[in-house]
Amino acid sequence: xxxxxxxxxxxxxxxxxxxxxxPNRFKKIGIGIIIISLVTFFVNKFSIENxxxxxxxxxxxxxxxxxxxxxxxxxxxELMTSLRMQSYTFxxxxxxxxxxxxxxxxxxxxxIISQKQQENFQEVGDWEILWILLSVQVFYFEFLKRMNK
Amino acid sequence: MxxxxxxxxxxxxxxxxxxxxxxxxxxxxISSIEKNKYVPSTVLALRLSLLFDKPVxxxxxxxxxxxxxxxxx
Numbered sequence: 001x002x003x004x005x006x007x008x009x010x011x012x013x014x015x016x017x018x019x020x021x022x023p024n025r026f027k028k029i030g031i032g033i034i035i036i037s038l039v040t041f042f043v044n045k046f047s048i049e050n051x052x053x054x055x056x057x058x059x060x061x062x063x064x065x066x067x068x069x070x071x072x073x074x075x076x077x078e079l080m081t082s083l084r085m086q087s088y089t090f091x092x093x094x095x096x097x098x099x100x101x102x103x104x105x106x107x108x109x110x111x112i113i114s115q116k117q118q119e120n121f122q123e124v125g126d127w128e129i130l131w132i133l134l135s136v137q138v139f140y141f142e143f144l145k146r147m148n149k
Numbered sequence: 150m151x152x153x154x155x156x157x158x159x160x161x162x163x164x165x166x167x168x169x170x171x172x173x174x175x176x177x178x179i180s181s182i183e184k185n186k187y188v189p190s191t192v193l194a195l196r197l198s199l200l201f202d203k204p205v206x207x208x209x210x211x212x213x214x215x216x217x218x219x220x221x222x
Contacts, residue, residue: 073175075174075175077173077174077175077178078174078178078189078190078192078193079174079175079177079178079181079187080175082187145177148177148180148181148186148187149177149180
């Protein structure tokens with residue numbers, strides 16, 4: 001295999017990894033959706049208290065986080081691909097650990113505060129798990145980018 | 150892996166930004182390679198080789214611990 005065909009082969013494998021990503025402008029759209037959804041969530045929590053609106057805001061936050069997570073950087077090169085993979089790995093491990101450890105801990109603290117004995121711990125919902133995974137990935141990716149400056 | 154990227158860049162009188170533009174990566178990537186924080190792919194190493202007009206081994210060098218079969222030879 002000569003040098004050019006080897007480079008072509010490796011470039012194609014890198015291109016495959018970028019196929020599922022969105023253009024950089026979707027990052028700003030994602031941040032906008034997160035902000036609007038968070039404002040809606042808190043306004044709804046403290047005044048309106050509409051269940052449908054709460055659900056819409058929750059899923060809005062998830063969609064926003066997903067858009068930020070899969071949007072390309074301005075210059076999406078192999079370093080960014082490598083950092084992105086590291087952040088997904090970290091998010092997966094951290095997500096499982098956080099889900100396993102913090103929920104029983106929060107329930108235990110809540111039980112102590114409320115002075116009520118609760119036999120079963122509350123289950124972590126799908127929304128919470130996805131929120132933890134995406135948040136950890138997005139923040140850890142930003143952290144890695146700053147570390148590599 | 151040790152590298153002489155900074156020296157080779159200085160020989161061609163290029164800034165990190167200029168080198169990054171020539172090989173199609175960000176300035177951050179060049180900086181990370183120079184600081185030994187990131188090991189580039191074969192594609193990037195070969196692009197650098199074409200630009201510097203030198204074999205890859207001239208500016209990338211394995212550390213002793215990274216030598217193949219170091220313990221068996």
